Amino acid sequence: MRFVVLIAQDEEVWRRADEAERAGYYTAHEAFETAVREAGGTVESSEALRSVTAATTYRRRGTEELVTDGPFAELAEQLGGFYVLDMPDLDAVVAAVRHLPEYTLEIRPVAEL
């Protein structure tokens, strides 16, 4: 079963993190990927995203186009990256994401159309 794990965090936390703290983040992500494999799953893809200050939002309603700078919604926590996983079930995903740093995560099953 495939899941997308959306990673949200206050961007300030990452901006303020020093060298050692950032190294801790990388180690945590490696531990997460190891846990995924050990649960019999795979990481199909993953990306970290640049800051929401680099985001562009595009909306079209009929023929009206609206291009604005910034994300969908101004929130304290912003989308900062994602994983696409193939995992046995939700419990396995939850067990693996325990290895990630303190984020807010949204776990969404992929709609297999």
Place this chain on the structure above:
Amino acid sequence: MRGGSPGGGASDATRARVEEAIEDLWRSDWSRLVALVIGQFARPDLAEDAVADAFASAARTWPRDGVPTNPVAWVLTAARRRVLDALRSEAVHRRKEPLMVVDEGLRHDAAAAVDPGAHLADETLRLLFSCCHPALAPEARVALTLRFVVGLDVPEIARLLLVQETTLQARITRAKKRLAAAGIPFAPPPPERMPERLGTVAVVLYLLFTAGYQPTRGAAPLRVDVAERAISLTRALDAAVPGSDLVHALLALMLLQHSRRDARTDDDGRLVLLADQDRTRWHADEVVEALRLLDAVRPGAGQAEEYRLQALVAAEHARASSSADTRWDVVADLYGRLEQLTGSAVVRLARAVAVAEAHGAEAGLALLDGLDDALPRSHRVPVVRGELLARTGAVAEAHAELSRALDRVTNEAEREHLRRRLSELDARTGFDAGAGLDEGAG
């Protein structure tokens, strides 16, 4: 047994016998039938409707054709046919519905099963753990468990949980979809997650149990059968995960409260308060079993300790031959510890009653301060305050409090009780200062 008469006209006796057979089957096999159908098709959103339809069709055809030789296999086959019909009509719409996560081996076994009784001894528990999964909203867990595991219908569940039928229907529909779509496994948790998952299941089982003893809107009687089902599920949990203090404390608590069932209502179905119950009608064998369980539970922390302390309170009542003989100081102390652990206003209220019994009405009244803010809609705060005021001789204030309580009560039995107390205060004759107080654990 073949009981049908030719021409389709079944006699009343046959009809009654068939109805009884169907009810028995529902009670004993509902959850495993639902579990088997989920196991095979991985579609919880279709399973319980399919099993319910199969039972409905049994109710239509068995009075005419007789009860089949293997009734449970008949219902299983009918339920499978319903699911296949539903899947076929989906295929027409070319929709790809999400499947619940069911292990391949289990799907194979479930599809091959002829008689559910002969297979998968743990299917009910698998269903229970799925319905109580932490990825479901807490209120959805209770509703799903009552529907999928216990087999109550939506109107019954709505009555038990004191919610609107339409609200509940929507809640169950959403939860069923979520069960299929979110990736929740149809399996018990792995051993390392068992302790926390047991906690979640225990909460649901205790809610199930208390729902059975919740006097509902109108003069509806208690649902002792629901409480019984909660106990049997807790026993099954204990058998599957032996040696859990949490489960033992919960089981002891349930058994102690359940042992009072025959004394909880009088011959007219009216509620009888703990103080007035005929204790010879309490089930002594269940009390003995509960006390033995409770003795072995180690003092701990958190949820298990909560159940242990509540069970110890119930045990004090069970050991006392009358309300007057109760060691109220011990009860008050137990509630004090429980309040410290939970910070619950409901516990504070129960503690106030125990303290009043142990140390006098004034001491109890002092503990009620601030409770109106914490429990603004509860009728129990003014009830307790009114009764304690009455004991101190403040009849006018007592009357005002009990009237306030009457405004908040919907249950007819409790309303009647309050009206009776108010007229007793009015008359100021035969006034028994000790009557009317209940410490809340039932």
